[in-house]
Amino acid sequence: MMKALGHIKVLDLTRVLAGPWARQNLADMGADVIKIERPGGGDDTRAYGPPFLRNAQGMETADSSYFLSANRGKRSVTADLASPEGQEIVRELARAADVLVENYKVGTLARYGLAYEALRALNPRLVYCSITGFGQSGPYASLPGYDFVFQGMSGLMSISGLPDGEAEGGPVKSGIAISDLLTGMYASTAILAALEHRNISGSGQHIDLALLDCMVTISSYQAINYFLSGKIPQRMGNAHSNMVPYQVFRCQEGDVIVAVGNDSQFAAFCGVIDRPGLATDPRFSSAPQRNRYRAELMPEIARAMLTRPMAEWIARMEAANVPCGPIYNMQQVFEDPQVRHREMLLSMPHGDGMQVPSLDNPIRFSDTPIRYERAAPTLGQHTDEVLARELGYPPERIGALRGKGRI
Numbered sequence: 001m002m003k004a005l006g007h008i009k010v011l012d013l014t015r016v017l018a019g020p021w022a023r024q025n026l027a028d029m030g031a032d033v034i035k036i037e038r039p040g041g042g043d044d045t046r047a048y049g050p051p052f053l054r055n056a057q058g059m060e061t062a063d064s065s066y067f068l069s070a071n072r073g074k075r076s077v078t079a080d081l082a083s084p085e086g087q088e089i090v091r092e093l094a095r096a097a098d099v100l101v102e103n104y105k106v107g108t109l110a111r112y113g114l115a116y117e118a119l120r121a122l123n124p125r126l127v128y129c130s131i132t133g134f135g136q137s138g139p140y141a142s143l144p145g146y147d148f149v150f151q152g153m154s155g156l157m158s159i160s161g162l163p164d165g166e167a168e169g170g171p172v173k174s175g176i177a178i179s180d181l182l183t184g185m186y187a188s189t190a191i192l193a194a195l196e197h198r199n200i201s202g203s204g205q206h207i208d209l210a211l212l213d214c215m216v217t218i219s220s221y222q223a224i225n226y227f228l229s230g231k232i233p234q235r236m237g238n239a240h241s242n243m244v245p246y247q248v249f250r251c252q253e254g255d256v257i258v259a260v261g262n263d264s265q266f267a268a269f270c271g272v273i274d275r276p277g278l279a280t281d282p283r284f285s286s287a288p289q290r291n292r293y294r295a296e297l298m299p300e301i302a303r304a305m306l307t308r309p310m311a312e313w314i315a316r317m318e319a320a321n322v323p324c325g326p327i328y329n330m331q332q333v334f335e336d337p338q339v340r341h342r343e344m345l346l347s348m349p350h351g352d353g354m355q356v357p358s359l360d361n362p363i364r365f366s367d368t369p370i371r372y373e374r375a376a377p378t379l380g381q382h383t384d385e386v387l388a389r390e391l392g393y394p395p396e397r398i399g400a401l402r403g404k405g406r407i
Helices: 018-028 065-070 084-095 116-122 147-153 178-201 211-217 220-229 263-272 287-292 294-305 310-319 337-341 383-389 395-403
Strands: 009-013 032-037 052-054 060-064 075-078 099-102 127-132 206-210 246-250 255-259 345-349 355-359
Touching (some): 009 084, 018 032, 018 065, 018 127, 018 178, 032 084, 052 065, 060 065, 065 355, 075 383, 084 116, 099 178, 127 178, 147 178, 147 211, 178 206, 206 211, 255 310, 263 287, 287 294, 383 395
Parallel strands (some): 009 032, 032 075, 099 127, 127 206
Antiparallel strands (some): 052 060, 345 355
8 A cells, every 4th residue: 555655765863852753744654764863872852751661571771752752653773973974874865865854953964064055966856854943044043942942932831821810820831842843743744845846846945944933933813913902912821812711611520621612602502501691692692792701701601610510511512512521631531432433542563572652643544544664763773774775885884883883
């Protein structure tokens, strides 16, 4: 069976999360992804534990859950990019690659002779994607940065958390490294667009992606709210800035999410909570009015929600087609019948001989379904294979490189 990207070769010079996440997306869709890692240590995230993968004897391996989450489907090759031999390995692989992705500090790969212009001279069809914190230009271009920094600088944390006047009010970061994961998704999209352009033009190009740029972009309607109103958006806890009711409500037992998105849903919701008069009240009968009069509406709904347990409310709202849901912990997520039906949890063979958990890619192709053939690789697992098969290195050359610590 064909793979959507089975004809694409990707050279992965990234580590941590944004770059690896993008490359895992491409690997899931069938691309042959060769991940270049430092001899001895490899990707920094291999050590981002505990928890670590345990072998058949119950002993911790060198690979963390963090690394396993973002490097499925790749082949690992160790090469010292600071050495001429390591640089030559990258150049030779780049000659036959369709895509190269890197997330080194600005200027680092230029010192190694591996910048875009140098590799473009070897392979004009190469799509070269650079992922950095602040981009390839600007006053902050040379600075390092991690997800937490960009959650703050982008304004996300200014609108995440409880209002300052409430108990425990203040900025709160996302529970996942959202800027890395988001940038990885933008990188996947950009690379596929550049490959499609290459199909027409015959030429590759350089993609400059910054984590800060991506995070500023997803401020989306909150930023436009500011530009249209002149009012700086504030933290609203679980409430929505534009839609009402769209938040968490305390129930007789437990909490429930209510996500009303239009007037017909609001009318149905009012019927469910036995308050049909709220739907015809001029203050609440339209979405803009509910937003203007949220302070008056919310106490009415809150009182009604306290009259029944969460499970009963969910059953009643689902029957009326009112968007709602529970707040799950991770165990409950993977016990949910819909999640189980969609087979979102995978079990994959690892190079150390165990089965490891992984999460299914949410993309469902009708003609080129995603196939999972390998878990995240052990460090250097495919070095000999790639050097021998892809570059034609004889065993004695590979042995000599290993002896000098270059691979």
